[in-house]
Amino acid sequence: MxxxxxxxxxxxxxxxxxxxxxxxxxxxxxxxxxxxxxxxxxxxxxxxxxxxxxxxxxxxxxxxxxxxxxxxxxxxxxxxxxxxxxxxxxxxxxxxxxxxxxxxxxxxxxxxAGDAEHRLGAARGFDDAIVVVIGTGIAGAIIVDGRPHASGGYAGEIGHSLSDPAGERCACGAVGCLETIASASAVARRYASRSGIGVPGAREVLAAASSGDAIAAAVWDEAVDALAEQFARLVATLAPEAIVIGGGLAEAGSALFDPLGQRLDALLSFHRRPVLVRAALGxxxxxxxxxxxxxxxxxxxx
Amino acid sequence: MxxxxxxxxxxxxxxxxxxxxxxxxxxxxxxxxxxxxxxxxxxxxxxxxxxxxxxxxxxxxxxxxxxxxxxxxxxxxxxxxxxxxxxxxxxxxxxxxxxxxxxxxxxxxxxxAGDAEHRLGAARGFDDAIVVVIGTGIAGAIIVDGRPHASGGYAGEIGHSLSDPAGERCACGAVGCLETIASASAVARRYASRSGIGVPGAREVLAAASSGDAIAAAVWDEAVDALAEQFARLVATLAPEAIVIGGGLAEAGSALFDPLGQRLDALLSFHRRPVLVRAALGxxxxxxxxxxxxxxxxxxxx
Known part of the structure; x- marks a missing residue:
C-alpha cells in the first residue's frame, strides 16, 4: 500500500x-x-x-x-x-x-489515528472509546461499538465543543471552544497574555508551574479543568470505556493524567469512569x- | 407480545x-x-x-x-x-x-422510547439522532448509525451531563447536572425558590414569563440556555442529524423550540445544525x- x-x-x-x-x-x-x-x-x-x-x-x-x-x-x-x-x-x-x-x-x-489506536494501540480491546489528540488544536475520534463514528464527517470535534459560554472567540467562529483553553497552543498563549512572558509551548508553562509560578499553575489548572469537564460530559452521554489522549500535551505524562483523573472522579457520580490512557502509537x-x-x-x- | x-x-x-x-x-x-x-x-x-x-x-x-x-x-x-x-x-x-x-x-x-421514535416516530429516517425526554428528570437515547447506543447501559445520561460546575448538587450526587436547571421540575422549583411563589409545574412558569414576570422569564431562559449548550456539545462530538424532544417540557411547543433553535444557531459555527423536532409518539x-x-x-x- x-x-x-x-x-x-x-x-x-x-x-x-x-x-x-x-x-x-x-x-x-x-x-x-x-x-x-x-x-x-x-x-x-x-x-x-x-x-x-x-x-x-x-x-x-x-x-x-x-x-x-x-x-x-x-x-x-x-x-x-x-x-x-x-x-x-x-x-x-x-x-x-x-x-x-x-x-x-x-x-x-x-x-x-483513532482507528490505529483502536486496532493496534492504547484503545485496543475497548468497544467504546474516544481518542483525543491535543496539540495546536484538539481533535477527536469516537469509536462506538467497535466502529469509528463519523456522522458525515461532523463527529468528534471535541476541540470545538463548548467549554465556556463567556469565553474567548475561537478561530472557528464559535465562542468558548475547548480548544481556546486546553490545546497546547492555548496554554502557551494564555500564559503569555497573562504573564507578559512569551513561551514557545505548553511544556514551558508546565515547567514554570512546577517551579512555583502562580500564573502558570492557574493556566494549567484551567486547561485540566476544561478537559475534565468535557470528558465528564462525554462520559454521561457516550459512556466510553477508555479515553486515549495523544498529541503534544500528552507528553506531560502524570502532570496531565493525575490531576485530570482526580478532577474527572470529582465530577462523576453513578457514571462509569473510563480509564484515561496515553496514546501508544505516537x-x-x-x-x-x-x-x-x-x-x-x-x-x-x- | x-x-x-x-x-x-x-x-x-x-x-x-x-x-x-x-x-x-x-x-x-x-x-x-x-x-x-x-x-x-x-x-x-x-x-x-x-x-x-x-x-x-x-x-x-x-x-x-x-x-x-x-x-x-x-x-x-x-x-x-x-x-x-x-x-x-x-x-x-x-x-x-x-x-x-x-x-x-x-x-x-x-x-x-428512542427506538420507537427512530423506527416509527420523529427520528425516523435519521441514522444519527438523539431523543431527549424532559420531564421530572432528563433522559436520553442515542442512535448511532441506525442503532441504539447503550455502552453497557451507561450512555444517554444527558440529564446528568455537567451544565454548571458552580451549580447546585443533583440528586445523583454530582454537581450542576443539566437536570438541575432544565428539567420541568427544576424550572418549577427554581421559580418557586426565587419568587417565593409555589407553582405546580413548568407550564405555570412559562405562563408567568409570557405575562411579564421577570423571574419566570429568567428561569425559563436559563433552562433554554442550558439545553442549547448541551445540545451544542452533542452536535460537536456526536453530530446527530436530529434531536427529538419529548416529555412534559416539549408541550411548550414553539415557546421552547423557537428560542432553543436560535440559541443553538448562535453557539455553532462550522458544525452541522441538527433539526430540532418534537417527539411524535407521546x-x-x-x-x-x-x-x-x-x-x-x-x-x-x-
Missing amino acids: LAADVGGTDTKSALVDASGRVLGLRRTRTPRDASDPAGAIVAHLARLAEGYRAQFPDVRPVAAGLSVPGLVDETSGTAVFSSNLGWRDAPMRALAESTLGLPTAFGHDVRA DDAGLLGTALAARDLVGQGA | LAADVGGTDTKSALVDASGRVLGLRRTRTPRDASDPAGAIVAHLARLAEGYRAQFPDVRPVAAGLSVPGLVDETSGTAVFSSNLGWRDAPMRALAESTLGLPTAFGHDVRA DDAGLLGTALAARDLVGQGA
Whole structure:
C-alpha cells in the first residue's frame, strides 16, 4: 500500500509491503495551491508514488490510502471542508483513484489515528472509546461499538465543543471552544497574555508551574479543568470505556493524567469512569491508520 | 407480545397481537418491595399476563418485552441499578423468562422510547439522532448509525451531563447536572425558590414569563440556555442529524423550540445544525418500543 497522511504543514507518507513492513517513511511539505487545493494534494501524492516506484522497484502497491484534516465524508469520498488547506466539497477519493490508478481509501487524519489506536494501540480491546489528540488544536475520534463514528464527517470535534459560554472567540467562529483553553497552543498563549512572558509551548508553562509560578499553575489548572469537564460530559452521554489522549500535551505524562483523573472522579457520580490512557502509537498513528484502511480495501497485498 | 414499560410510579402494559393491534393498554401501580425489588416487578408482570389471558383468551403471546428505568445492560439482561426502584445487578431478563415461560426482550425505558421514535416516530429516517425526554428528570437515547447506543447501559445520561460546575448538587450526587436547571421540575422549583411563589409545574412558569414576570422569564431562559449548550456539545462530538424532544417540557411547543433553535444557531459555527423536532409518539413511546423489541425476538407473531 501507498499511504499518505496530509497535515496542515507536512505530509507523512510510506509504502507498506505485503508483510506489513513500512518502507520509505518520509515527511514532505504539504503543497498549497489556492486555485486548486485538492488537485495539488493529489498531484503531490502522485509524485510521491513515482518516487517510491524508483526507490522500491520490487514493491508494486495495489491500493492507496489518503487521509486529510478538516471535515471529511468517508462515505462519499469527499473532502468537505478545510479552512487551513482551502478546499470545499472536493471529490478527493475519485481524484486520487483516477490519478494513481489505484483503489484508494480516503479518510480523516484523526479518525485514521483513532482507528490505529483502536486496532493496534492504547484503545485496543475497548468497544467504546474516544481518542483525543491535543496539540495546536484538539481533535477527536469516537469509536462506538467497535466502529469509528463519523456522522458525515461532523463527529468528534471535541476541540470545538463548548467549554465556556463567556469565553474567548475561537478561530472557528464559535465562542468558548475547548480548544481556546486546553490545546497546547492555548496554554502557551494564555500564559503569555497573562504573564507578559512569551513561551514557545505548553511544556514551558508546565515547567514554570512546577517551579512555583502562580500564573502558570492557574493556566494549567484551567486547561485540566476544561478537559475534565468535557470528558465528564462525554462520559454521561457516550459512556466510553477508555479515553486515549495523544498529541503534544500528552507528553506531560502524570502532570496531565493525575490531576485530570482526580478532577474527572470529582465530577462523576453513578457514571462509569473510563480509564484515561496515553496514546501508544505516537505521531505516526494517522499514517498507520491510513495504511490499515488501504489494506482493508484489498486484503493483505502490498 | 406482552409488553410492559415500568416507570417509577406506574407501569404501562398492553398485549400486541400479530397484526400489530394494541389490546388492553393499561396503567397499574409499579409495585415496590424493598427486600426483593426486581422479583416484585416480575411477579407484577406475571399477574398482568394472567389478567390478559382471561381478558383476551384468543391471544397467546409468544414473547414478552420488559423495560425499566435506571441503568440497564441489555446485552447481559441485567437491571444494573435503579436508585428509585431499588435494585442492583438484578438478572431481570432471566427472572422474567423463567417466570413467564416466554422469551423476553429486556431493555431500558428511554432507549425503548428512542427506538420507537427512530423506527416509527420523529427520528425516523435519521441514522444519527438523539431523543431527549424532559420531564421530572432528563433522559436520553442515542442512535448511532441506525442503532441504539447503550455502552453497557451507561450512555444517554444527558440529564446528568455537567451544565454548571458552580451549580447546585443533583440528586445523583454530582454537581450542576443539566437536570438541575432544565428539567420541568427544576424550572418549577427554581421559580418557586426565587419568587417565593409555589407553582405546580413548568407550564405555570412559562405562563408567568409570557405575562411579564421577570423571574419566570429568567428561569425559563436559563433552562433554554442550558439545553442549547448541551445540545451544542452533542452536535460537536456526536453530530446527530436530529434531536427529538419529548416529555412534559416539549408541550411548550414553539415557546421552547423557537428560542432553543436560535440559541443553538448562535453557539455553532462550522458544525452541522441538527433539526430540532418534537417527539411524535407521546407517552406510549416506551411501551411501543418495548413491544417492538419483543417482536424483534420472535418475528411477527403475537
